[in-house]
Amino acid sequence: MTLHIIGLGLWNQKDISVRGLEIVRSCDAVYLEEYTSLLACSHSELEEFYGKEIILADRAHSEQKVNEIINLAKEKDVAFLVIGDPVSATTHMEIVRSCMEKKVSVSIVHNASIFSAIGITGLQPYKFGKTISIPFLERVPNLETPYHMIKQNLSIGTHTLCLLDIMVDNVAAETGGKVADDAQNTKFMTVPEGLAVLEDIESRLKEGVIKEDTFVVGVARLGHDDFVVKAGKLSVVKEFDFGGPLHSLVIPGKLHFSEEEMLQLWSDQK
């Protein structure tokens, strides 16, 4: 009787590991948390491929559902599916901690996450500093924190990975739609929107961290077959069409020549 927290990776139903798939198929109940990211497949495609009914544990009911799931795992084998690597999000580690405290057996199946996948840019994962989240300004009009953290990272030469906001339509979440429906009711910040937020903070703080010619790297749909990386001056990247979600942004720190060589190739991206 174990709660198996299983990472699904970054693209679609086939990114689960062979081990993860075996466990899902052997479990008595399968839950999917779907509110902080996005797979390129529908709820029913997941169910069909995994051969299991999958219960959505959406945002509105999350804490309650989590307790329910942990209690269930005392008596049955339960799979809890999360996008990316389960241990990269604080909320999932809270579940692990809760299981450990309640002496409920818990196991993790790791998978790809943006923390290493960002390496596709050529920027070396071991040279990143603090990762920041950029929220829509309508949520935090006087936002400053991401700007200060970029400045801190730059002070020791590290790159800054910026995770861009996802705004879930509360009505959709509360009625518990399917994955595909949820996505339609969700607003994903684009790379140009993320840059505009940073420029807005710059216009207020005027410390020269974010300028028209600041070198930035935008990425979209990392881990998918149609992923995009575009590197260049902020003024250029801001005009680039990255296509559908998810988008993320990197403000590079000090570059090694091998990083520069790779970014040069991504600068030529049309």
Added chain:
Amino acid sequence: MTLHIIGLGLWNQKDISVRGLEIVRSCDAVYLEEYTSLLACSHSELEEFYGKEIILADRAHSEQKVNEIINLAKEKDVAFLVIGDPVSATTHMEIVRSCMEKKVSVSIVHNASIFSAIGITGLQPYKFGKTISIPFLERVPNLETPYHMIKQNLSIGTHTLCLLDIMVDNVAAETGGKVADDAQNTKFMTVPEGLAVLEDIESRLKEGVIKEDTFVVGVARLGHDDFVVKAGKLSVVKEFDFGGPLHSLVIPGKLHFSEEEMLQLWSDQK
């Protein structure tokens, strides 16, 4: 005709993704790079599970082999298997860049890597700074860099992930042994050995970064079923038996209370 660079994750043959396995089975040739990490399965177990002959591209022949593999991928579908996530290591990104420059089709299948799996400690992956490598002192007797980088990370409150040295026996590598044989001829730095290196630097620089009561977190075999996390004062963690490789170390920066709560659980680890 594509070079598929496929991540194998962190534990054994079953950590490959379903997509990755499908690609491996469809390829004309399959190579495995095995020199910077370690899977808990043998070469023949990999071959049996994947249903393919797997050619070892070991360290001594790496650059030559890489050119050979890229050339082969102009005419055939080739899989190049790497432990962890392919894009987390500079050497693999060099292969991607080389393919892009030579107009050879290249695709990546991401997988778990230590950059997110380290989240199992409860330390949040987005609060890590620069990742450092700690070499055996016999290679770099006057070593200082890791110490300075820990200090830099601490100056902005970020955690430091320390990757511990792997010393490959050159004779074994040159004769091209099997995975299991290589492992026997390879020396893996343990957590206590890594701490001893940091203490050695402290004894020379005396800047008070590493002390007997510095709070540290040691991990072993992340992603395996018998992974270990032990948190506590350096003097305690130094005496802990972590078992077999791979080991890694974290010097935490400023802790959030949710990080403290989780680390408390790992402090109780016997």
